[in-house]
Amino acid sequence: MVKNRRRAPRYWAHLKASLSLPAEGTTFGVIVEDLCVLGCLLEYAPWLQVRQDCELAVEWKGREFRTPAVVIWKSVQGKAGLQFGSNDPANQVLLREICADLRLKPLVRMPEDPE
Numbered sequence: 049m050v051k052n053r054r055r056a057p058r059y060w061a062h063l064k065a066s067l068s069l070p071a072e073g074t075t076f077g078v079i080v081e082d083l084c085v086l087g088c089l090l091e092y093a094p095w096l097q098v099r100q101d102c103e104l105a106v107e108w109k110g111r112e113f114r115t116p117a118v119v120i121w122k123s124v125q126g127k128a129g130l131q132f133g134s135n136d137p138a139n140q141v142l143l144r145e146i147c148a149d150l151r152l153k154p155l156v157r158m159p160e161d162p163e
Contacts, residue, residue: 059150094126
């Protein structure tokens with residue numbers, strides 16, 4: 049049996065964004081490689097730590113999507129996965145509009161669990 053661990057479709061994004069770290073009072077420019085309604089994949093952010101709170105901001109067609117997030121994983125190559133925090137309904141609508149304008153990523157087959 050093939051399992052899919054994804055809970056929401058992913059979209060090719062490659063969007064410029066800013067990532068704020070409130071605890072440090074710093075903001076960095078980042079690239080959002082993949083985006084979905086639950087979170088995103090940052091192309092390169094090696095300074096982040098797992099479970100670190102942050103805020104992501106993306107400009108989209110003259111509007112700004114801004115959301116609290118938490119780093120849920122990072123790779124040795126510097127990629128990082130963010131899980132979005134709660135968004136107000138208007139912000140959620142904007143996120144869905146952004147995703148609808150992007151190209152859907154195909155599902156990748158996950159390996160079967162060993163028995």
